[in-house]
Amino acid sequence: MDIKDTARAFDGAGISAFLRSLPAKPLLLGLGEARHFVEELGELRNELFRHLVEHEGYRSFAIESDCLMGLVVDDYLATGEGTLDDVMERGFSHDFGAVPANRELVRWMRAYNEEHDEKLRFFGVDGPLEYWAASPRQALTALCDLLDGPLPCTRETLDALLGPDERWSDEATVMDPSRSIGRSAEAQRLRLIADDLVALLETRAPRLSARDRERAELYGRTAVGLLRYHDGMAEPSPDRIGRLSALRDAMMAANLRAVAEHGPALVFASNLHLQRNMSLMSLGEHRLEWWSAGAIAATHLGDRYAFLASAFGTAGDDTPPPDTVEGMLSTLPWEHALVDARRLAEAVTRSVPAPRVSHDFAYFPLDPAQLGTIDGIVFLRRAVRLKKLG
Incomplete structure (x- = not known):
């Protein structure tokens, strides 16, 4: 089989044809980033989302950004209140608000909502964390605000247990678990309170509007997840980073x-977060393993989850060797191609590609051994406008 027979141009016709080739219409279509801050990939993502909205019935977009900050963007899309500058500053984590493609996406989604009755939704799906984590204050207090009636503790008690937010957000805890307060008496009590609040939400759910119930569930998930993550940060074991990655x-x-409960959605996050195969990382003498968010979601959604990995040919001054997957895909006649990864895996069985070794630490090349676990590849022959991380 010729490699060209496994691919098509990345355009509206190609996108729809690819979706028709899947065993079921995805509730979640993941578009992975081989590297953050590649402007061309963001522009292709916007093109993909516009096509999905206008021709395939998609109404939600989700991104690897703080789930609580994402509420700022979703509110703006619904109401138009505030300024786009403010929304980009307060609605994204990880410096993603400064990405031009993200700004253009929010602008387009707001313009679409002004003209259509069926509204588009925006979701952040990451926790309020990096390798360190934020205070659970916002999630806990917001959940309390939405719950009518008696609560498991007073606001004064909650504030006293939380203490200064700086105790929770100390970046030094990444390397020094003894700096974490995740297993303090206060943190352990907060975990019980968070569990009680989530249980209370279930008993009072009928009293809440659909919007308030959706947000209360988000606050509950986030509070419990953050407190669990802080507990993991205090664990002095060799596989600590692997456990934290799994919890994230x-x-x-x-x-x-x-997000999937709202109907078909496009998800934009790192390939490592959306892939179906197990994530691996070496830490000294230890080999860490955990399942990605995509793998977990696919376990629940089955064929209703689909994954498009991205990959680049020439990235800056880094050109892939011809015997790598990226090198082979660079021979395709299109600048931007959509590749059927499973057919590609069949096409290269006789000459298994070599793994690409990239000089860019932030770029994660395709693993030739995992092509069969990917539904498709969005391939950019050139990705020259790389932005610095951080």
């Missing part, structure tokens, strides 16, 4: 399942 992806997976 589990939080993302729970948010993804909530």
